Amino acid sequence: MTSATKATSDGYEQAFSALRSSGGPSWLPALRREAMDRFNALGFPTTRNEDWHFTSVTPIAERVFKIAPTRSGPATLSPADVATAAIGDPDWHRLVFVNGRFEASLSAFAGLPAEVRVTTLADALKETPEFVAEHLGKLAKSEGQTFTAFNTAFAQDGVVIHVPGGEVVEAPVHIVHIADVHAAGAGIHPRLLVVAEPLSQLTIVESFVCTGSPGAAYLTNAVAEIEVGNGARVNHYKIQRESTDAYHVGTTQVRQGRDSMYHSFAYASGAAISRTNIYTQLAGENAETRLNGLYLIDGTQHADHQTFVEHLAPACASRELYKGILDGSSHGVFNGKVYVDPIAQKTDGKQTNHALLLSDQARVDTKPQLEIFADDVKCTHGATVGRLDEAALFYMKSRGLGADGARALLTYAFAAEVLETIEVDQLREGLEALAFARFTHGEQR
Amino acid sequence: MLTIDNLHATAGDKEILKGISLTVNAGEVHAIMGPNGSGKSTLAQIIAGHPGYTVTSGSVTYEGRDLLALQAEERAQAGVFLAFQYPIEIPGVTNAYFFRTAYNEVRKANGKEELDPIEFLDLMETKLKLVEMDPAMLHRSVNAGFSGGEKKRNEILQMAVLEPKLAILDETDSGLDIDALRVVAGGVNALRRPDNAAIVVTHYQRLLNYIVPDFVHVLANGRIVKSGGKELALELEARGYDWVLEAA
Numbered sequence: 277m278t279s280a281t282k283a284t285s286d287g288y289e290q291a292f293s294a295l296r297s298s299g300g301p302s303w304l305p306a307l308r309r310e311a312m313d314r315f316n317a318l319g320f321p322t323t324r325n326e327d328w329h330f331t332s333v334t335p336i337a338e339r340v341f342k343i344a345p346t347r348s349g350p351a352t353l354s355p356a357d358v359a360t361a362a363i364g365d366p367d368w369h370r371l372v373f374v375n376g377r378f379e380a381s382l383s384a385f386a387g388l389p390a391e392v393r394v395t396t397l398a399d400a401l402k403e404t405p406e407f408v409a410e411h412l413g414k415l416a417k418s419e420g421q422t423f424t425a426f427n428t429a430f431a432q433d434g435v436v437i438h439v440p441g442g443e444v445v446e447a448p449v450h451i452v453h454i455a456d457v458h459a460a461g462a463g464i465h466p467r468l469l470v471v472a473e474p475l476s477q478l479t480i481v482e483s484f485v486c487t488g489s490p491g492a493a494y495l496t497n498a499v500a501e502i503e504v505g506n507g508a509r510v511n512h513y514k515i516q517r518e519s520t521d522a523y524h525v526g527t528t529q530v531r532q533g534r535d536s537m538y539h540s541f542a543y544a545s546g547a548a549i550s551r552t553n554i555y556t557q558l559a560g561e562n563a564e565t566r567l568n569g570l571y572l573i574d575g576t577q578h579a580d581h582q583t584f585v586e587h588l589a590p591a592c593a594s595r596e597l598y599k600g601i602l603d604g605s606s607h608g609v610f611n612g613k614v615y616v617d618p619i620a621q622k623t624d625g626k627q628t629n630h631a632l633l634l635s636d637q638a639r640v641d642t643k644p645q646l647e648i649f650a651d652d653v654k655c656t657h658g659a660t661v662g663r664l665d666e667a668a669l670f671y672m673k674s675r676g677l678g679a680d681g682a683r684a685l686l687t688y689a690f691a692a693e694v695l696e697t698i699e700v701d702q703l704r705e706g707l708e709a710l711a712f713a714r715f716t717h718g719e720q721r
Numbered sequence: 722m723l724t725i726d727n728l729h730a731t732a733g734d735k736e737i738l739k740g741i742s743l744t745v746n747a748g749e750v751h752a753i754m755g756p757n758g759s760g761k762s763t764l765a766q767i768i769a770g771h772p773g774y775t776v777t778s779g780s781v782t783y784e785g786r787d788l789l790a791l792q793a794e795e796r797a798q799a800g801v802f803l804a805f806q807y808p809i810e811i812p813g814v815t816n817a818y819f820f821r822t823a824y825n826e827v828r829k830a831n832g833k834e835e836l837d838p839i840e841f842l843d844l845m846e847t848k849l850k851l852v853e854m855d856p857a858m859l860h861r862s863v864n865a866g867f868s869g870g871e872k873k874r875n876e877i878l879q880m881a882v883l884e885p886k887l888a889i890l891d892e893t894d895s896g897l898d899i900d901a902l903r904v905v906a907g908g909v910n911a912l913r914r915p916d917n918a919a920i921v922v923t924h925y926q927r928l929l930n931y932i933v934p935d936f937v938h939v940l941a942n943g944r945i946v947k948s949g950g951k952e953l954a955l956e957l958e959a960r961g962y963d964w965v966l967e968a969a
Contacts, residue, residue, distance in 0.1 A: 667809050668810075670809075671805065673770070673797070674770065674802075675797055675823035681826070
């Protein structure tokens with residue numbers, strides 16, 4: 277351990293001791309302590325760690341991010357601020373967190389079906405501690421995962437969603453994390469726990485956005501655990517549009533039962549350094565997982581996506597399409613792992629990853645990893661890194677489009693293919709408009 | 722309208738055009754014929770502003786302007802249109818959006834008002850009929866997954882929308898069956914006016930049964946080796962290219 281990491285480790289240990297949370301179930305301190313010990317033992321990953329080879333987290337590791345202080349006084353953000361910052365719809369069920377703290381005045385989720393439980397983690401710990409104990413930390417384990425351990429040790433709040441068997445939640449549940457001007461220097465560790473029981477249906481939208489500019493770094497380290505029961509369907513949209521001063525690490529762990537469907541869409545355009553982990557386990561026969569994503573980065577931004585699909589049962593399908601558009605001297609990383617267990621015969625897996633480089637300085641590292649231990653499977657992967665098609669540019673110019681307009685339209689078209697997979701209209705249209713404005717008018721994020 | 726004077730051009734180290742001279746006046750249709758590799762498509766692409774060629778000497782004057790000094794988009798805005806031999810697929814951009822953007826860019830450059838999407842759809846309705854295309858094509862990505870015939874119709878549709886002064890059709894007949902050929906030629910004929918002109922590049926005489934040219938030029942080895950009226954095309958059809966090449 278270097279002196280710098282010793283200093284941050286001591287700093288976090290102090291912060292951890294200061295937390296001494298009030299109330300809460302008796303098992304919670306032990307879970308946190310265990311996570312804290314794990315966090316200390318693991319330390320932050322270095323680029324010698326295979327999973328972090330292309331992403332240095334030194335800027336995160338060399339300082340102590342303060343656990344976001346509890347707000348005192350009235351909310352400083354208005355509902356209009358929330359609507360401006362996050363793409364959404366007034367009809368959605370909405371839970372808003374500002375700098376990691378739940379803001380009841382900005383939230384509205386009373387219209388849910390009576391059987392469906394959506395609460396903050398803090399409330400769930402008081403109201404249904406047994407349920408939380410049964411599920412929290414069961415999928416998102418701290419072993420080998422520094423950032424998950426870090427979250428478990430420090431998570432102050434979050435969301436717990438329990439959809440009983442057969443219940444269908446029509447409108448999306450929108451979880452909005454806003455960083456405002458007071459976020460500077462803060463470490464925010466949101467937690468999401470979702471249990472979708474058999475034959476239920478749920479759409480979750482997680483938005484990580486900022487308002488104003490904190491003007492200094494903050495860290496979001498989010499962890500989501502999602503259990504998708506037999507025959508259940510969960511759509512999960514993660515929209516990462518943090519401040520470009522921010523660091524963002526988001527880990528999603530999913531376990532799917534038989535005949536279930538999990539559809540994930542990860543959008544990333546913010547943060548100085550971002551890392552998105554999406555890990556799904558296909559644990560029951562005939563389950564399907566769809567992982568799509570788009571990242572748009574510029575300047576010196578770094579965006580790393582790691583997906584891991586574990587085929588642990590026969591006849592499951594996985595479909596993955598990730599696209600990246602990189603400008604400036606930005607750096608993108610895509611690492612897509614697929615594991616096919618010996619029992620997982622008739623696996624049908626397809627992974628596609630395309631990156632579009634808009635400048636000579638932009639760089640992308642792509643690493644598909646297939647580990648297949650069953651013999652009757654169909655698994656393919658394809659990756660491309662390219663530039664705008666010169667023939668198409670000439671074609672467009674020959675129809676009267678200026679060079680800049682032609683480039684913008686082609687760039688947008690590249691993004692549109694994956695944005696089309698978003699099934700929530702308002703979200704798809706909102707992101708299309710954002711991407712379009714960004715490429716045609718040079719607007720940001 | 723268009724004056725090409727002693728045009729020489731290279732692609733890489735290879736000289737492809739070796740001194741082409743051609744004058745096209747308003748109201749005229751010129752056919753450029755010739756064997757494969759003679760430089761027909763190169764000439765068409767150079768007029769449209771393709772960046773892959775270098776003009777080493779000679780000049781191209783269009784409506785009194787030095788055409789070679791203009792960017793490809795400026796040429797399009799000035800009324801030059803190339804129907805591509807191999808139309809490009811652009812997944813993710815709908816025909817409707819692409820056509821409207823092109824149309825409005827050309828309008829804007831000519832100081833005219835742009836059309837909004839509704840007005841533009843009205844315009845498209847009449848143009849679609851001209852090339853007998855299903856309106857559903859407007860909502861598909863540009864040329865993506867189109868058959869050869871659909872792509873060529875889509876080129877003529879763009880031409881009908883943009884109403885160029887000088888249209889260059891680069892082997893628009895290649896790969897078309899007779900019905901598609903008739904539709905494509907019908908579209909071109911419907912757009913003929915005393916104040917515009919067309920250059921029809923083709924390998925075969927067949928297209929010229931439908932689009933009747935005023936002049937026929939034979940291009941071989943980078944030069945125009947013979948020019949004549951529409952009867953020259955028939956003679957080429959009957960006798961092939963060899964006699965012209967030998968005479969040259």
